[in-house]
Amino acid sequence: MLTRELLSQVHRLEIKTRRLVNEIFSGQYGSVFRGLGMEFAEVREYVPGDDVRSIDWNVTARMGHPYIKKFVAEREMTVVLMVDGSASLRFGTAVRWKSELAAEVAAVLGFSAIRNNDKVGLCLFSDRIEKFVRPQKGRTHTLRLIRDILEFSPPKRATRLDDALRYLNQVVKRKAVVFLLSDFYSYDEKLLAVTNRRHDLIALHILDPREESLPDAGLLQIADAESGARRLIDTSDAGVRRTFQVQALARRKNLESVFTRLGIDSIPLRTDRSFVQPLMGFFQRRVKRFR
Numbered sequence: 001m002l003t004r005e006l007l008s009q010v011h012r013l014e015i016k017t018r019r020l021v022n023e024i025f026s027g028q029y030g031s032v033f034r035g036l037g038m039e040f041a042e043v044r045e046y047v048p049g050d051d052v053r054s055i056d057w058n059v060t061a062r063m064g065h066p067y068i069k070k071f072v073a074e075r076e077m078t079v080v081l082m083v084d085g086s087a088s089l090r091f092g093t094a095v096r097w098k099s100e101l102a103a104e105v106a107a108v109l110g111f112s113a114i115r116n117n118d119k120v121g122l123c124l125f126s127d128r129i130e131k132f133v134r135p136q137k138g139r140t141h142t143l144r145l146i147r148d149i150l151e152f153s154p155p156k157r158a159t160r161l162d163d164a165l166r167y168l169n170q171v172v173k174r175k176a177v178v179f180l181l182s183d184f185y186s187y188d189e190k191l192l193a194v195t196n197r198r199h200d201l202i203a204l205h206i207l208d209p210r211e212e213s214l215p216d217a218g219l220l221q222i223a224d225a226e227s228g229a230r231r232l233i234d235t236s237d238a239g240v241r242r243t244f245q246v247q248a249l250a251r252r253k254n255l256e257s258v259f260t261r262l263g264i265d266s267i268p269l270r271t272d273r274s275f276v277q278p279l280m281g282f283f284q285r286r287v288k289r290f291r
Contacts (some may be wrong), residue, residue, distance in 0.1 A: 010147045013107050019277065021111045030113040032286040043067045077177055078135045079113040079120045080199075081106045082151055082164065084182035084206075086126040087157040095208040101271050102181040102206055103149045108279070109179050110142045120145060121172075125164035126154045132147045132171065162188040165195045175199055181206060184255055192280030193262045203259055203266040203284075205252075212248040 043056050046066030054068040083106055089099040113120045121135030122145040131148055181204045195201050214235045223230045234240055259266040265283045269275045
């Protein structure tokens with residue numbers, strides 16, 4: 001049942017993201033994502049220099065001289081928001097939780113898509129598929145997706161990104177733009193590669209500053225959000241803090257190298273910083289690449 005608080009939260013998020021969509025992202029979104037397929041437009045007479053592979057042999061036989069098929073880029077795209085709903089996203093030590101950042105970014109991307117008259121769908125996952133909403137158009141539909149993200153509370157802790165990618169590849173048959181919002185504590189390189197070949201996969205890596213550095217706060221009990229395992233550490237020890245930071249940096253660099261090697265565009269997003277500049281930088285790089 002929808003609560004008044006949840007409806008108010010969805011409404012506030014729509015208002016908050018509207019300016020970004022209208023003034024910043026919508027124009028660049030349309031430039032970057034022009035449609036990933038081709039659709040038939042018409043046939044016309046063959047002229048020297050045309051690609052012979054485009055000849056329509058049925059029309060050619062009927063008319064007595066060569067005709068070719070003309071195709072145009074599809075104006076309509078399918079966008080899928082893949083959102084990690086596992087327990088590790090229910091964490092934040094700065095402005096917001098990682099899950100709140102994921103919901104806000106998903107709202108901006110979703111509203112940018114519908115402004116461009118594209119279809120938007122949702123795949124919400126933890127260690128299983130929690131919810132899949134098939135892509136549709138319209139503001140009401142997108143508001144429903146944002147509501148689904150905001151109200152979700154993981155019944156289980158773990159993440160199974162590999163299962164989520166397998167599911168996506170099975171149910172979304174046509175090439176889509178897939179925005180994958182996760183902290184990537186688990187992933188399968190092979191399935192990331194397969195998904196990127198089938199779709200336009202964009203990884204949005206969500207981080208909190210305390211996942212990369214520890215404060216000097218004495219004895220702290222830390223807990224793994226997904227396994228529940230607990231450990232007592234002495235953060236007053238500079239060596240402990242340095243080891244934690246080195247390991248965290250190595251993990252992030254390894255993930256970045258995976259994305260680079262697989263040709264997957266990635267956008268790092270942090271809970272203690274605005275997401276506007278990282279997203280704008282992504283759009284600008286893509287516009288330059290496709291010119």
